[in-house]
Amino acid sequence: MARVEMTMPKMGESIMEGTVLKWLKQVGDPIEQDESVLEVATDKVDTEVPALHAGVLQEILVQEGQVVAVGAPIAVIETDAASAGTPAPAAAAAEGAPSINGAEKPAAEVPYVPAVATAQAAPATAGAAQPQTGRFYSPLVLSIAREEGISMADLEYLPGTGSEGRVTKKDILDYVAGGKQPLGQSAASPAAVAQPQAPAPQAAPATPQPAATPQTAASAASAAPATKAVPSISGNQELIEMDRMRKMIAQRMVDSKKISPHVTSFVEADVTDIVNWRNKHKDAYKKREGENLTFTPIFIQAIARAIQDFPMINVSIEGDYIIKKRDINVGVAVALPSGNLIVPVIHNADQLNLNGLSKKLNDLANRARTNKLKPEDLEGGTYTVSNVGSFGNVMGTPIIMQPQVAIMAVGAIKKKPAVIETPQGDLIGVRHFMFLSHSYDHRVVDGSLGGMFVRRVADYLEQFDPNTTI
Known part of the structure; x- marks a missing residue:
């Protein structure tokens, strides 16, 4: 028999620690290879951690609720020596924390x-x-x-x-x-x-x-939690402690406002052609694909095109340096049944057509609401869009998703009377309008760039081709 240390695996490029939520196995339980042993929460996603070796859970080194660094031992599994191999602890640490790039060292060397x-x-x-x-x-x-x-x-x-x-x-x-x-x-x-x-x-x-x-x-x-003062409330008030995700969201929002001086620009766009096009195709698309055709993929496509025109929106800040991103990875804010929010990412959004964007968006949104997202689904975002219109809001001032430098909120589409210019003269007609709210980091995005970008997105929406196929 051999004793193998199970370590906290690396679950993403920027994830450096995880919180043990629940042990699915107890000491003495048999474990199959690749069988889930515990649930771990990171600052990006909750996930189950499988065993790399079959055997018996001999010892639990970390209790539920504890925060553990990547590469640190969390349990000991007793395995058959033949299957485990002699350098079991080192191998387990190496396998549990794969390197992101060639320059990284094995997680077993983390000075924890x-x-x-x-x-x-x-x-x-x-x-x-x-x-x-x-x-x-x-x-x-x-x-x-x-x-x-x-x-x-x-x-x-x-x-x-x-x-x-x-x-x-x-x-x-x-x-x-x-x-x-x-x-x-x-x-x-x-x-x-x-x-x-x-x-x-x-x-x-x-x-x-x-x-x-x-x-x-x-x-x-x-x-710290044991020494925190509990607020005093009266009999007609209810005290509700934030859950883990809400605490994380709260901290990120506070951090973002501290890091980035936010500025928001607004533009109103005429999206009548888009509304008519969607009304024409949504039923056939639903029947063919078994999925809903929403406006959001069209918004994402317009944003991706505008980023190509204004690449300095697609950056992040590292000290005194600006890092310009070649990939256009658009994060989409998704409301969860719990009332919390999560932002899965559509990678290389500029390389997908409308059908590809629609299917990718539906897949990410469905998995987000069923808690089945993977760490890589939440990584690498370079720009974010939030559809506040789905809640009936016409505009908003969204908070930037760090370390990005901009985010756009798309508002509800409303019918309005409008002046329509024609060769025969101006007419009054009913059109569909929406507001685009663009928040950006004033450290690197000035009003001219931030304003031109949101205007360009509106231009692409207004110039939407009604003959587009999907």
């Missing part, structure tokens, strides 16, 4: 457990630690660092609990809460001067800084 095991030795190693000069920092981490006045030199010395030692939002917020004590060379210099006078006492001030990193922060976070 070692940081806990050497907490007492941390003061000695902190001074000798090397700066992580090539480390990736998310836009959110960099934004918090700028707001808090944390230098890049200190940021490079800050221990990270994410994949490949990356600094997560939790890491930098814990550092800020700890008083932002100097790290690296700025921290080592005073210690070196004070050390000859009183070695043991002078070493103590450096102790709190490293100790407040991976596991201390995790234990503090787990203890």
Whole structure:
């Protein structure tokens, strides 16, 4: 028999940790290969994690509700030695955390457990630690660092609990809460001067800084809910705690408003030809494809074409650099039965025709509402559209989906009297109109670009060919 460590798998390019929601197997239960063992929640999707080896669940290392870094052990499975192989723990870690690209190291090397095991030795190693000069920092981490006045030199010395030692939002917020004590060379210099006078006492001030990193922060976070004050309410009020997804949405909305200075431009578009075209084809499409033909694929097609005309809308910000995206991946906000919101992504939307966009959109929306989305369905978005018109709203001021720099809300289509220009003169007629609301990040998108983009989308909608086939 062999004991194999089951590790937290990597479930997406930007996912660095997951929360154990529920163990589907208990200690002593037999497990088949590829059988689901537990449910895990990430900041993008909830999913089941299968076993890489068949055997018996020998030990559960992480309890429900705990947050675990990618690559960290979560359980031990006892397997047949022949099927498991000798280097089982290393193999399990490698298989559980596949590399995104050739530059990434196996997740087994993530400095998660070692940081806990050497907490007492941390003061000695902190001074000798090397700066992580090539480390990736998310836009959110960099934004918090700028707001808090944390230098890049200190940021490079800050221990990270994410994949490949990356600094997560939790890491930098814990550092800020700890008083932002100097790290690296700025921290080592005073210690070196004070050390000859009183070695043991002078070493103590450096102790709190490293100790407040991976596991201390995790234990503090787990203890936080118990110490949170519960709001006091009267007898005619009801106290409702947010569920996990609502907490996540709330945090992302607050973060986005802190990161991006939002500006919103509005344009009204005449979509009469689109309405007439859809009315003409929707029944035949439903009969042929077994799916509804909605307006949203037409909106996505117009947005994708406008992005091709204005590629600087299709960017993200990394520090002082602008990253221009070649792929046009349009996220679509989908309302869930729970009342929450999720944004699956149509990758390479510019390469799909109307039928392809319609089928892809229906598939993503159906799987979103049945909780069957995969992590890759939520990754890589470069622009987002939200159909607020489906709720009867005529316009809105949507909040940008980070790290994107723009988002569009499409409003309800309403009949209005309008002046129609003809060669014989102007006439008054009934037309179908809708508002397009375009929010953008004023750090990189000025009013001219933001306004021209939404106007171009409206132009494509108004120029829709009534002879289009689907």
